[in-house]
Amino acid sequence: MNKKTGVTLLFLxxxxxxxxxxxSCTGAVKISLPELLAILENQAGLGDGTGFKSQQxxxxxxxxxxxxxxxxxxxxxxxxxxxxxxxxxxxxxAEPGLIGISSGxxxxxxxxxxMEISIFKKLTGMLxxxxxxVAAFVxxxxxxxxxxxxxxxxxxxxxxxxxxxxxxxxxxxxAFTGLLTYLANDEQLRTITFWxxxxxxxxxxETVTGILPFILIPVFGLPxxxxxxxxxxxxxxxxLHMGVDVVMVKRIIMVLATxxxxxxxxxxxxxxxxxxxxxxxxxxxxxxxxxxxxxxSALLGAALLSLADLLARTMVVPAELPIGILxxxxxxxxxxxIIITERNKTKI
Amino acid sequence: MMIGIxxxxxxxxxxxxxxxxxxxxxxxxxxxVLGANGAGKSTLMKLLCxxxxxxxxxxxxxxxxxxxYKLPELAKQRAVLSQQNTISISFLVHELVMMGRYPHFDQYxxxxxxxxxxxxxxxxxxxxxxxxxxxxxxxxxxxxxQLARVLxxxxxxxxxxxxxxxxxxxxxxxxxxxxxELARSLADRGYxxxxxxxxxxxxxxxxxxxLMLKEGRKVAMGAPVxxxxxxxxxxxxxxxxxxxxxxxxxxxxxxxxTSNIN
Numbered sequence: 001m002n003k004k005t006g007v008t009l010l011f012l013x014x015x016x017x018x019x020x021x022x023x024s025c026t027g028a029v030k031i032s033l034p035e036l037l038a039i040l041e042n043q044a045g046l047g048d049g050t051g052f053k054s055q056q057x058x059x060x061x062x063x064x065x066x067x068x069x070x071x072x073x074x075x076x077x078x079x080x081x082x083x084x085x086x087x088x089x090x091x092x093x094a095e096p097g098l099i100g101i102s103s104g105x106x107x108x109x110x111x112x113x114x115m116e117i118s119i120f121k122k123l124t125g126m127l128x129x130x131x132x133x134v135a136a137f138v139x140x141x142x143x144x145x146x147x148x149x150x151x152x153x154x155x156x157x158x159x160x161x162x163x164x165x166x167x168x169x170x171x172x173x174x175a176f177t178g179l180l181t182y183l184a185n186d187e188q189l190r191t192i193t194f195w196x197x198x199x200x201x202x203x204x205x206e207t208v209t210g211i212l213p214f215i216l217i218p219v220f221g222l223p224x225x226x227x228x229x230x231x232x233x234x235x236x237x238x239x240l241h242m243g244v245d246v247v248m249v250k251r252i253i254m255v256l257a258t259x260x261x262x263x264x265x266x267x268x269x270x271x272x273x274x275x276x277x278x279x280x281x282x283x284x285x286x287x288x289x290x291x292x293x294x295x296x297s298a299l300l301g302a303a304l305l306s307l308a309d310l311l312a313r314t315m316v317v318p319a320e321l322p323i324g325i326l327x328x329x330x331x332x333x334x335x336x337x338i339i340i341t342e343r344n345k346t347k348i
Numbered sequence: 349m350m351i352g353i354x355x356x357x358x359x360x361x362x363x364x365x366x367x368x369x370x371x372x373x374x375x376x377x378x379x380x381v382l383g384a385n386g387a388g389k390s391t392l393m394k395l396l397c398x399x400x401x402x403x404x405x406x407x408x409x410x411x412x413x414x415x416x417y418k419l420p421e422l423a424k425q426r427a428v429l430s431q432q433n434t435i436s437i438s439f440l441v442h443e444l445v446m447m448g449r450y451p452h453f454d455q456y457x458x459x460x461x462x463x464x465x466x467x468x469x470x471x472x473x474x475x476x477x478x479x480x481x482x483x484x485x486x487x488x489x490x491x492x493x494q495l496a497r498v499l500x501x502x503x504x505x506x507x508x509x510x511x512x513x514x515x516x517x518x519x520x521x522x523x524x525x526x527x528x529e530l531a532r533s534l535a536d537r538g539y540x541x542x543x544x545x546x547x548x549x550x551x552x553x554x555x556x557x558x559l560m561l562k563e564g565r566k567v568a569m570g571a572p573v574x575x576x577x578x579x580x581x582x583x584x585x586x587x588x589x590x591x592x593x594x595x596x597x598x599x600x601x602x603x604x605x606t607s608n609i610n
Contacts, residue, residue, distance in 0.1 A: 227450055
């Protein structure tokens with residue numbers, strides 16, 4: 001591995017671990033670093049059960065750790081998919097939501113909440129608490145498949161058409177979601193609002209293990225496409241001339257991004273901006289090389305989303321801010337900053 | 349035979365873009381393709397680099413059907429310089445040239461790849477741009493960087509094939525000549541170079557053979573002295589020209605006939 005890339009990734013990994021420790025220690029029940037270590041040692045069967053209070057151990061193991069893990073996983077998934085999608089679209093302003101993942105998931109989740117039709121009831125009967133997540137995931141996959149199908153011609157994906165059909169399907173899904181929101185009663189409205197602003201509040205070890213494969217496959221799979229994505233940034237034809245199977249690469253990226261984002265939306269609602277800004281920060285600060293940006297986005301995404309969640313759950317104690325509001329609050333200024341610097345750069 | 353084309357036809361709907369084309373190019377040869385806009389030059393180029401597949405007819409690459417090659421295998425033996433080369437995500441010049449070596453290494457380049465990148469940057473005269481952001485370069489500089497990338501791709505394959513689609517586009521006279529001299533020297537080293545050109549004099553000066561296309565059909569093909577004449581040029585471009593013998597060159601200069609002016 002290139003030395004500079006290695007050092008940068010190591011730095012990002014350390015950052016992620018630091019945020020992980022910080023989030024694990026902070027909250028209503030404070031845990032110091034030695035106490036954290038003592039609890040973990042004890043859990044691993046190495047400690048002697050001293051050096052911490054049992055309440056601290058209970059909070060850490062049952063509430064805080066699953067939440068931190070969930071934040072890490074979702075942040076990594078959103079970051080890595082954002083980097084992949086931006087590479088695929090050859091457009092730094094693209095994000096996973098562009099191909100309909102989030103809007104599809106939202107539409108299905110809202111339908112589930114509002115329309116108590118039999119199929120949803122059956123689903124709830126079968127899956128209970130997870131029914132909403134499953135519906136959202138199915139919605140994410142379905143819309144992406146529709147958008148992808150629309151943009152195919154002679155077995156090739158046309159990126160402009162993909163973008164336009166993405167916008168169209170997003171608008172359509174948005175309209176139906178709006179219609180359903182209009183029909184919803186007060187209680188349903190609260191659920192919808194909560195869901196569409198995103199939250200890691202539903203974290204448990206079950207949700208963590210539930211989305212684990214959907215996140216880990218893209219996080220470890222996408223870096224293998226980094227070189228192809230670099231080639232693709234020169235153009236489809238150019239990548240083909242360099243021996244890249246363009247059709248296959250596009251398809252794999254779409255699938256991996258959809259499962260990561262679909263799973264994230266399913267358990268935590270729509271969390272915006274992470275997929276957009278994380279790859280940008282890396283490109284601006286380090287390099288555009290996808291061999292850095294792809295794995296780096298997973299690490300930085302994990303760190304930043306956990307940090308945002310830390311703020312979300314500590315700023316207005318005992319209540320909690322929806323994390324989608326925080327990522328947008330932090331994300332928008334960063335995004336504007338990017339636009340302005342890009343504009344100034346092209347002026348020269 | 350490096351490249352052989354047999355009865356090649358390409359059709360989109362009812363429109364025939366190339367009709368029954370057959371010719372051969374050997375290694376060590378530089379073939380220039382001439383023709384008016386829409387004559388099928390770029391279509392021919394796309395077929396040759398397998399961007400599109402022929403409606404009928406066959407293309408042979410080193411004696412085997414082009415279709416039988418795997419993409420990564422093909423990428424090691426032929427490189428293509430396309431006409432449009434805009435990139436949206438900014439890369440540094442040396443990173444971009446290194447992309448030419450992508451077919452040759454797995455994740456990270458070897459020492460040999462780094463050496464080749466350095467050499468092609470010297471040959472194309474872009475060493476001083478190495479650390480620059482590609483998107484801040486002028487059109488001519490970008491063209492040379494892309495040429496360096498393409499060259500890097502096949503630099504160590506001694507009888508590779510190089511396709512150039514209007515390589516002198518956007519370059520000033522000095523670099524136009526430099527690019528054509530480079531193409532010539534590659535052919536002399538054993539490469540097979542196929543090059544779409546607009547300038548007839550450039551073609552006759554540097555190419556071993558010239559292919560003239562009109563509406564997807566072959567007007568003429570052969571050595572410059574054989575095919576550069578007023579009739580062929582009129583047939584190909586629908587223009588009147590005069591030929592002017594030039595001392596030291598076997599092929600006459602082509603200049604526009606001024607019958608319409610004055």
